[in-house]
Amino acid sequence: MDTSKKGLYHPVIMGHNKHPFHFEKKEEASVIIEAYNQLCGDQFKLYLDLDGDKILQAHFHGYGCAVSKASTSLLVQQLEKRRIEDVKILIDKYLNMLKGEGEELVEQSPWDELSVFKAAQNYPARMKCATLCWEEIQRFIDTK
Amino acid sequence: MSPELKEIRKDFPILGQAHPSGKPLVYLDSAASSQKPRVVIEALSDYYLHSHSNIHRGVYHLSQKATALHDAARESVQHFLGAAHPEEIIFVRGATEGINLIAHSLGTRLAKSGSNIVVSLMEHHANFVPWQMLCRETGCELRVIPLSVDGELDLVQAEQLIDANTVILALVHISNSLGTLNPIEKLITQAQVKGAYTLIDGAQSVSHLPIDVQKMGCDFFVFSGHKLFAPTGIGVLYGKKEILEEIPPYQLGGDMIRSVSVERTLFNTLPYKFEAGTPDIGGAVALEKGIEYLEQIGWDWIQEHDRQLLSYATERLQSFPELSVIGQAKNKSSIFSFLFGEVHPHDMGTLLDEEGIAIRTGHHCTMPLMEYLEVPGTARASFSIYNTFEEIDRLVEGLTVVKNIFT
Numbered sequence: 001m002d003t004s005k006k007g008l009y010h011p012v013i014m015g016h017n018k019h020p021f022h023f024e025k026k027e028e029a030s031v032i033i034e035a036y037n038q039l040c041g042d043q044f045k046l047y048l049d050l051d052g053d054k055i056l057q058a059h060f061h062g063y064g065c066a067v068s069k070a071s072t073s074l075l076v077q078q079l080e081k082r083r084i085e086d087v088k089i090l091i092d093k094y095l096n097m098l099k100g101e102g103e104e105l106v107e108q109s110p111w112d113e114l115s116v117f118k119a120a121q122n123y124p125a126r127m128k129c130a131t132l133c134w135e136e137i138q139r140f141i142d143t144k
Numbered sequence: 145m146s147p148e149l150k151e152i153r154k155d156f157p158i159l160g161q162a163h164p165s166g167k168p169l170v171y172l173d174s175a176a177s178s179q180k181p182r183v184v185i186e187a188l189s190d191y192y193l194h195s196h197s198n199i200h201r202g203v204y205h206l207s208q209k210a211t212a213l214h215d216a217a218r219e220s221v222q223h224f225l226g227a228a229h230p231e232e233i234i235f236v237r238g239a240t241e242g243i244n245l246i247a248h249s250l251g252t253r254l255a256k257s258g259s260n261i262v263v264s265l266m267e268h269h270a271n272f273v274p275w276q277m278l279c280r281e282t283g284c285e286l287r288v289i290p291l292s293v294d295g296e297l298d299l300v301q302a303e304q305l306i307d308a309n310t311v312i313l314a315l316v317h318i319s320n321s322l323g324t325l326n327p328i329e330k331l332i333t334q335a336q337v338k339g340a341y342t343l344i345d346g347a348q349s350v351s352h353l354p355i356d357v358q359k360m361g362c363d364f365f366v367f368s369g370h371k372l373f374a375p376t377g378i379g380v381l382y383g384k385k386e387i388l389e390e391i392p393p394y395q396l397g398g399d400m401i402r403s404v405s406v407e408r409t410l411f412n413t414l415p416y417k418f419e420a421g422t423p424d425i426g427g428a429v430a431l432e433k434g435i436e437y438l439e440q441i442g443w444d445w446i447q448e449h450d451r452q453l454l455s456y457a458t459e460r461l462q463s464f465p466e467l468s469v470i471g472q473a474k475n476k477s478s479i480f481s482f483l484f485g486e487v488h489p490h491d492m493g494t495l496l497d498e499e500g501i502a503i504r505t506g507h508h509c510t511m512p513l514m515e516y517l518e519v520p521g522t523a524r525a526s527f528s529i530y531n532t533f534e535e536i537d538r539l540v541e542g543l544t545v546v547k548n549i550f551t
Contacts, residue, residue, distance in 0.1 A: 040507075
């Protein structure tokens with residue numbers, strides 16, 4: 001299997017699956033968002049500490065496949081120190097990238113890593129794993 | 145591979161199909177749906193090429209031909225299940241519709257506050273949710289037979305749960321998630337002593353062991369054709385004639401009536417009372433062919449093959465120290481549910497697919513069971529008459545790939 005091009009199990013994904021970023025419970029966080037995929041039972045809690053419209057800290061915890069865990073880990077990494085309006089732009093870009101729409105993203109951080117999830121296009125049944133927590137944060141922002 | 149198995153595999157055209165990975169397809173998901181032998185596919189095609197029209201009331205040749213084929217299919221199912229009368233065989237869309245029919249037509253009459261309905265923790269949602277909803281609507285109590293750690297029904301608990309207030313015992317014959325073969329005769333007898341009706345979900349069992357509903361003693365038995373080498377969309381509800389005659393129809397419309405006037409409607413006799421609208425005639429014809437195909441192979445061969453596959457799979461797969469088998473009942477069908485270390489079942493499913501291997505991953509429509517097991521899902525390899533030892537070897541090789549990627 002070619003893990004560098006078509007395959008879903010890219011080293012970036014496997015790395016974040018094994019060593020997820022800020023993977024811990026923070027029940028005292030100012031905002032707790034739950035994400036649940038009813039198709040497979042994947043379930044995460046996202047813990048955000050907000051200061052006005054800025055995310056100071058982000059953590060997550062829960063259970064999911066390598067793809068959902070890694071995609072959430074990379075998301076959480078990107079949330080910290082960002083303003084909500086910037087997060088919204090980031091999420092839109094990410095989701096558009098997965099749909100194969102929008103601008104061609106330059107190969108620099110964070111897109112050098114986030115672009116590995118484009119492989120999900122080859123696995124329609126796994127697309128939700130790459131978008132689960134991203135869509136939940138998007139929903140949170142849209143209803144805020 | 146034995147010569148018989150080689151011949152059987154030739155009967156299933158889809159098994160020779162190339163997988164996009166370029167590797168030969170290994171289909172290990174027959175508990176979800178079996179593949180179809182050429183005779184079944186041709187029976188369906190022949191029916192539409194040469195015999196189709198609407199059944200009943202047509203006075204022309206084609207309608208009589210289609211009606212005769214539909215009637216013959218019903219009689220085949222009757223003999224297959226050991227039912228006493230052809231009109232005890234109701235064609236439905238599948239096991240799910242059969243259970244919903246009984247929950248609606250009989251359940252709503254019986255369920256009330258003070259009574260109870262007994263199911264088990266290993267039920268498929270199809271034999272759980274209709275009863276749960278019925279209980280919620282009526283105040284009837286839903287009692288759930290617990291399981292042992294091996295995935296067997298707790299028979300001591302079952303005996304206590306089935307009591308004089310039990311109106312229905314609805315039980316799966318073979319668990320689709322665990323492979324457990326339940327001692328249904330014993331439980332049917334217990335329920336009957338207490339005056340309860342009994343429904344058996346035979347979705348998994350019909351293709352793995354001979355069924356004799358009269359010997360079994362159940363009031364209702366349901367199965368889906370697509371797990372028995374027949375097309376999707378056709379299934380069967382068996383019900384004892386004297387009960388089916390007493391209960392009201394499920395759906396209303398054409399064919400299920402004797403006469404209709406502006407003021408009132410008289411219902412048709414069995415089995416038509418429960419078959420409103422034009423049925424899946426072609427599906428019934430193809431189901432008959434599926435049954436015929438299975439009977440030609442014979443139960444002795446099928447059961448021995450099942451036993452060998454399960455035993456070989458269990459032996460080979462347990463060579464992985466990180467693999468844990470989910471469901472270790474003493475009496476078990478050829479369904480192998482497992483967890484593989486920390487690897488999520490969906491990751492396993494995707495990686496095995498790249499190796500050309502089709503297994504099912506997830507909760508298998510048994511979420512109460514998964515909750516009890518404290519797992520979000522499992523990986524499940526399930527076997528049928530066309531599976532081989534070599535395919536189990538391929539699964540072992542596939543899991544080795546998974547292991548290498550995840551360590």
